[in-house]
Amino acid sequence: MKNSHSESYAAAGVDVTAGYESVERIRPMVESTYIPGVMGTLGGFGGLFAPDVSGMKRPVLVSGTDGVGTKLRLAQLMDKHDTIGIDCVAMCVNDIICGGASPLFFLDYIACGKNNPARIAEIVSGITEGCRQAGCALVGGETAEHPGMMPEEDYDVAGFSVGIVDEEKIIDGKALAEGDTLIGLASTGVHSNGFSLVRKVFDVEHADLKAPVAELGGQSLGDALLTPTRIYVKAVQALLKDGVDIHAISHITGGGFYENVPRMMTEGLTARIQLDSFPRLPIFDLIEEKGGIPRRDMYNTFNMGIGLIMAVPAGQADQAMALLDQAGEQAYVIGSVVAGEAGVELV
Structure with missing residues (x-):
């Protein structure tokens, strides 16, 4: 050359x-x-x-x-x-x-x-x-x-x-069963989805992206939005290595809960998720308030604080939570698998 x-x-x-x-x-x-x-x-x-x-x-x-x-x-x-x-x-x-x-x-x-x-x-x-x-x-x-x-x-x-x-x-949802526990792994923020809406809400072309924002604990809007997507590979590998029988996994990307969670479900089963079981990150409250966005649209666009959801047998939930803690993940028991055709229910 x-x-x-x-x-x-x-x-x-x-x-x-x-x-x-x-x-x-x-x-x-x-x-x-x-x-x-x-x-x-x-x-x-x-x-x-x-x-x-x-x-x-x-x-x-x-x-x-x-x-x-x-x-x-x-x-x-x-x-x-x-x-x-x-x-x-x-x-x-x-x-x-x-x-x-x-x-x-x-x-x-x-x-x-x-x-x-x-x-x-x-x-x-x-x-x-x-x-x-x-x-x-x-x-x-x-x-x-x-x-x-x-x-x-x-x-x-x-x-x-x-x-x-x-x-x-292969994890393909075929082992899913009514009563399985749903575990949610915390996101670091907006990750990499919904930014066309985010840019409109904050008018980013004209906003002061580097100014501290009180609602974000003094972090700037630009820094909060640029926080990189969390990578969950090693956390899931830790569970598999220790024998946790993961029945299904959903990566919460564009389309939020309503689009992505049903992709991990099989016919006749629905993920029932308790919205008060995990904290919402301040950035999502700010987006919702600033944009006047309906609550359902928020959960149909963003991860809302949960970047990955796994379904495991109820009897292995404690083991999975302990392993995730050892792997440095903030995880929450966010619901369970129930009979139904909706695919996902947020309650």
């Missing part, structure tokens, strides 16, 4: 040498995520990974893909780019773990109006942190300049992850 330079391409808005600089800046961060199974180094045409399938009867690959959505606009307005990569990883690996699969590797895609190597390095620092939290490797990615299609300061971030699980250990 020492001889790679095109003045004509640069004049059209794409500086290939900036791309090479970005790669060198992120190389140490990327390599910090490597786990057993990673083959080769950064810079190849494809990321290589050799999974350890010893002890598995029928290994199944599970994949998930997502982006950060319009939360990126907050990062751009705040000029803070080192956490949204965590969000990107979280939205993928939290979905994978719902099926009982352990994430193996992650790849990212960053599109930008102009390649700013320092900014790309900030973004990737969050991606690598997310990978470390999830215990997976960043084995590749792509940075693409889109001059004429995106403003120079604009960018978008997306990615995908691949995990593995033995077929007989």
